Amino acid sequence: MNRLHENWASDPAYTEAYDSMADEFAVAHALIEARTRAGLSQAELAERMETSQSVIARMESGRHLPSTRSLQRYAHAVGARLNIALVPAA
Incomplete structure (x- = not known):
């Protein structure tokens, strides 16, 4: 998969589209990490x-940003607390 991503990354249109979804990917990564840590x-999380x-x-999935309420419910179900921060752009 990484090699495929590297090939696609040479396409400026792909890079622009991928970069535009950085926030969605960051949220998805944080969710998966929290669920795994729990x-x-x-299926077990869905039940909770x-x-x-x-x-x-x-x-x-990283294809969209869940609502704040959904993120709160998710955090509660994995025994975490939702923390939203605004940080200076790089």
């Missing part, structure tokens, strides 16, 4: 959140 599968595994998969 030792939960997507009273939703379906497909909803959890969608939240973790």
Whole structure:
């Protein structure tokens, strides 16, 4: 997969599209990391959140940004606290 990404990264249109989704990827990474740290599968987390595994998969996909309320519910279900921070742009 990394080699494929490297090949695509030489295309400016791909790079622009990928970079435009950096926030979505960062949220997805944080969600997956928190769930893994809690030792939960997507199905177990879905049960705790009273939703379906497909909803959890969608939240973790990096294709969109979940609502603040969804992030709060997710955090609670994995035994974490949601912390949103605005940091200076690089």
